[in-house]
Amino acid sequence: MFATNEYFDGKVKSIAFQTETLPATIGVMRQGDYEFGTNQKEYMTVTSGTLTVKLPGSDAWATFKQGESFIVEANTSFKVKAEVESSYLCLYE
Numbered sequence: 001m002f003a004t005n006e007y008f009d010g011k012v013k014s015i016a017f018q019t020e021t022l023p024a025t026i027g028v029m030r031q032g033d034y035e036f037g038t039n040q041k042e043y044m045t046v047t048s049g050t051l052t053v054k055l056p057g058s059d060a061w062a063t064f065k066q067g068e069s070f071i072v073e074a075n076t077s078f079k080v081k082a083e084v085e086s087s088y089l090c091l092y093e
Contacts, residue, residue, distance in 0.1 A: 008034055014090075022091045029082045037077045041093040045069040049086025054079040 003016040014027030056076035
């Protein structure tokens, strides 16, 4: 069974599922600025578009394009800017 999630008045939507090894979500993000909190370590891969991310403990923004990944530690928050509609795959550990 899939679980669907919706955030920021429907501007971010995802579907949760179980991979062979880890729980995951696949999602889409409209243009905008967002801040997400984490409960688990997250491995996030941009599958289309571009996301500009400010990771915990960093003062700098980093841009991730299709096929690029970043890691967010558990129990933190991070900021994301989507300049174009983008999609992502997130694995949770």
